[in-house]
Amino acid sequence: MTMEKIGVIGGGAWGTALAQTAASEGEPVLIWAREGEVVRAINDHCENPLFLPNVPLSRKIRATSQLDDLADCDAILVVAPAQHMRETLGSASIGFAPLILCAKGIEAGSKKLMSEVAAEVYPGAPIAVLSGPTFAHEVAKGLPAAVTLACEDAELGASIAQRLARPNFRPYLSSDVVGAEIGGAVKNVLAIACGVVEGRGLGQNARAALISRGFAEMTRFGLARGAQAETLAGLSGLGDLVLTCSSVNSRNFSLGKGLGEGKSAEDLLADRATVAEGAFTAPVLREAAVDAGVEMPITEAVCALIDGHVSVDFAVEALMARPLKSEVR
Ligand SMILES: NC(=O)C1=CN([C@@H]2O[C@H](COP(=O)(O)OP(=O)(O)OC[C@H]3O[C@@H](n4cnc5c(N)ncnc54)[C@H](O)[C@@H]3O)[C@@H](O)[C@H]2O)C=CC1
Numbered sequence: 001m002t003m004e005k006i007g008v009i010g011g012g013a014w015g016t017a018l019a020q021t022a023a024s025e026g027e028p029v030l031i032w033a034r035e036g037e038v039v040r041a042i043n044d045h046c047e048n049p050l051f052l053p054n055v056p057l058s059r060k061i062r063a064t065s066q067l068d069d070l071a072d073c074d075a076i077l078v079v080a081p082a083q084h085m086r087e088t089l090g091s092a093s094i095g096f097a098p099l100i101l102c103a104k105g106i107e108a109g110s111k112k113l114m115s116e117v118a119a120e121v122y123p124g125a126p127i128a129v130l131s132g133p134t135f136a137h138e139v140a141k142g143l144p145a146a147v148t149l150a151c152e153d154a155e156l157g158a159s160i161a162q163r164l165a166r167p168n169f170r171p172y173l174s175s176d177v178v179g180a181e182i183g184g185a186v187k188n189v190l191a192i193a194c195g196v197v198e199g200r201g202l203g204q205n206a207r208a209a210l211i212s213r214g215f216a217e218m219t220r221f222g223l224a225r226g227a228q229a230e231t232l233a234g235l236s237g238l239g240d241l242v243l244t245c246s247s248v249n250s251r252n253f254s255l256g257k258g259l260g261e262g263k264s265a266e267d268l269l270a271d272r273a274t275v276a277e278g279a280f281t282a283p284v285l286r287e288a289a290v291d292a293g294v295e296m297p298i299t300e301a302v303c304a305l306i307d308g309h310v311s312v313d314f315a316v317e318a319l320m321a322r323p324l325k326s327e328v329r
């Protein structure tokens with residue numbers, strides 16, 4: 001595969017950080033941003049103060065408001081938020097370049113993973129998934145990070161990994177697209193729960209218990225949907241779960257922290273420019289879990305807290321009062 005220009009759809013924090021990484025060795029990168037101010041800031045000042053402040057960007061990154069300008073890119077990183085991916089991709093005419101999906105979520109309504117949405121919008125397009133423990137601001141600064149690069153076509157996956165790898169950005173190959181997507185989508189919901197624990201002052205023991213039992217939930221759901229256990233235990237699953245459940249740098253964790261402090265989800269989500277994907281994935285994940293016949297009590301608790309139906313104390317009591325059971329089921 002000969003590739004000449006990397007395209008990025010989405011000028012948020014992660015799209016910008018990935019553009020910066022891709023451009024770090026002189027490669028030209030074209031990024032589509034929805035906001036005119038982001039396009040102008042990148043082109044005129046090599047910065048994206050709206051979504052990725054305090055990071056000087058490479059001059060090799062050019063920005064556009066026209067999605068169709070990406071038509072001559074031969075690899076496209078798709079980094080629009082999960083709930084907007086269908087509409088964003090659908091409004092573009094971007095040829096047959098491999099689509100590397102980077103959003104972490106499940107589409108509300110259809111209950112579809114991003115690879116399923118992309119396959120509907122661009123039937124036959126080569127698809128890969130890039131997911132892992134990667135806070136955008138760290139990656140943009142060139143700090144070391146590793147990700148899962150999942151693609152059913154091993155040759156294409158290897159070619160994309162080679163193309164995206166940089167000295168401090170290391171993709172690990174996988175053929176398990178579903179597993180990589182489920183890890184990234186579910187960890188965002190669990191990060192909200194861990195933020196609640198932090199906000200309510202429930203302690204480090206409770207947080208570790210939530211991460212472990214959350215991982216059990218992620219694994220049950222993932223296996224039911226055909227994911228491989230090794231993928232869920234890898235960078236895009238457990239790796240990202242640990243990162244996101246440990247830091248207020250996570251938007252999902254900080255949303256949960258606010259809930260734990262007694263604020264309402266409505267207030268916390270109102271007027272924010274940045275996306276906390278877990279808030280939108282939680283309800284559809286709960287539905288998908290019912291369809292798959294899988295118990296996801298932490299996800300249910302997060303849904304109830306977001307809906308404002310229960311207090312934090314009630315949700316915690318309900319989780320602790322569940323019938324005793326084996327750890328491994
Ligand atoms: N920020 C991070 O550290 C990481 C984010 N991700 C994932 O990347 C995806 C994008 O997140 P960020 O770049 O962080 O976004 P962000 O929170 O920095 O910015 C919000 C993005 O949403 C876009 N947006 C808002 N309304 C839209 C609409 N109606 N249609 C299309 N786009 C719309 C904005 O243009 C902007 O690009 C998410 O799925 C996130 O989970 C993955 C890894 C790391």
Ligand SMILES: O=C(CO)COP(=O)(O)O
Nearest residue numbers: 132133134135250251252
């Ligand atoms: O996905 C991420 C890190 O891998 C970013 O997490 P948040 O979306 O919670 O900020």
